Amino acid sequence: MIGFLIDLDGTLYRGREPIPHAAAFIRLLNDNHLPYLLVTNNSSRTPQQVAEHMHELGIEVTPDAVYTSSQAAAQYMAEQRHGSRVHVVGEAGLQIALEAAGFLLTEETPDFVVQGIDRSFTYTKLTEAVRHIKNGAAYVLTNPDRMLPSDGGLMPGAGSLAASITSASGVEPVVIGKPSPIIMNYAIARLGLPPADVWVIGDNAATDIRGGAVAGCRTALVLTGVATAENVQAQLESAGVTPDMICEDLQDFIRKAMPQDGANAANRP
Ligand SMILES: [Mg+2]
Incomplete structure (x- = not known):
C-alpha cells in the first residue's frame, strides 16, 4: 500500500483557483481507497474550512483528510x-x-x-x-x-x-510546520505507513521536498506553484534538495508514479 502527503496551495489550488488535474487526482485516490492526507503549513483555516474551500473549487475531500500546522x-x-x-x-x-x-x-x-x-x-x-x-x-x-x-x-x-x-x-x-520533521512524522503516523511507502507531493522545494526527504519519504515536486519550469533548477539549488521526481503537474505525477492506477481510473466508466 502506498500513501500520499499532499500539499495544498500551489499543488491542488492557487488561492481561489483549482490547479488543473487536482480534482481528478483526488478522485483517483478516493476511488482506489489509497490513503492520503492534505498537509498544510497554513495555520489560519480549520480542516472544515479547507474542505469547504476545496468543495467550492470542485475538489471533494473530507475534513479528516486535512492536517494543518495548527493541529x-x-x-x-x-x-x-x-x-x-x-x-x-x-x-x-x-x-x-x-x-x-x-x-x-x-x-x-x-x-x-x-x-x-x-x-x-x-x-x-x-x-x-x-x-x-x-x-x-x-x-x-x-x-x-x-x-x-x-x-x-x-x-x-x-x-x-x-x-x-x-x-x-x-x-x-x-x-512545527514543513520542513520540520514534527509535522511530517505526525502526518506519516496518521497514514500508518512506513515513510518509504509514502509520497510527499508539493510545489515548494524548501518546505515540501526538504520535509519529505528528511522524513525518509519519496518526494515529487510539481511545477504548478512556487516551483515552475523556469525556476526549478534555482529553487532546488537554494533548497539543497533533489526530489525523487519532478512533475509538470499532477497528471504527470499519475503517469510517472502510478501508471497502473491511472489506467484503471481512465478505464472506469
Ligand atoms: Mg505549496
Missing part, C-alpha cells in the same frame, strides 16, 4: 505536558485547534506562546508575546514561511512575525 502544533504541545495554558498569536484555525485539544487560551501566565500567521498582528501583541516568553513560556511556531503567495501578490507569513518575536526575546521557536 500538529496542538499535538506537539499536548505531548510536551508542560501545561495547558496557552497564549495564542494567530487566527481562528489555530485557536480552534488548540481549544479542541483541551488547551486553555489565556493572557495570564501561559505555559506556551504559540504563534502562526496573524493578519492583525500589532506592537502590543509583539510586546505581550515577548514578555510571556521572557517569563518562561515555551515558544512554538506553527510554520516558518516568511512570505506567502496571495491574490494581490506576496504577503508576509508566520515566519516573518516570528523573526520579530525572536529578535526581541532572543528565543528561537520550536518549528
Whole structure:
C-alpha cells in the first residue's frame, strides 16, 4: 500500500483557483481507497474550512483528510505536558485547534506562546508575546514561511512575525510546520505507513521536498506553484534538495508514479 502527503496551495489550488488535474487526482485516490492526507503549513483555516474551500473549487475531500500546522502544533504541545495554558498569536484555525485539544487560551501566565500567521498582528501583541516568553513560556511556531503567495501578490507569513518575536526575546521557536520533521512524522503516523511507502507531493522545494526527504519519504515536486519550469533548477539549488521526481503537474505525477492506477481510473466508466 502506498500513501500520499499532499500539499495544498500551489499543488491542488492557487488561492481561489483549482490547479488543473487536482480534482481528478483526488478522485483517483478516493476511488482506489489509497490513503492520503492534505498537509498544510497554513495555520489560519480549520480542516472544515479547507474542505469547504476545496468543495467550492470542485475538489471533494473530507475534513479528516486535512492536517494543518495548527493541529500538529496542538499535538506537539499536548505531548510536551508542560501545561495547558496557552497564549495564542494567530487566527481562528489555530485557536480552534488548540481549544479542541483541551488547551486553555489565556493572557495570564501561559505555559506556551504559540504563534502562526496573524493578519492583525500589532506592537502590543509583539510586546505581550515577548514578555510571556521572557517569563518562561515555551515558544512554538506553527510554520516558518516568511512570505506567502496571495491574490494581490506576496504577503508576509508566520515566519516573518516570528523573526520579530525572536529578535526581541532572543528565543528561537520550536518549528512545527514543513520542513520540520514534527509535522511530517505526525502526518506519516496518521497514514500508518512506513515513510518509504509514502509520497510527499508539493510545489515548494524548501518546505515540501526538504520535509519529505528528511522524513525518509519519496518526494515529487510539481511545477504548478512556487516551483515552475523556469525556476526549478534555482529553487532546488537554494533548497539543497533533489526530489525523487519532478512533475509538470499532477497528471504527470499519475503517469510517472502510478501508471497502473491511472489506467484503471481512465478505464472506469
Ligand atoms: Mg505549496
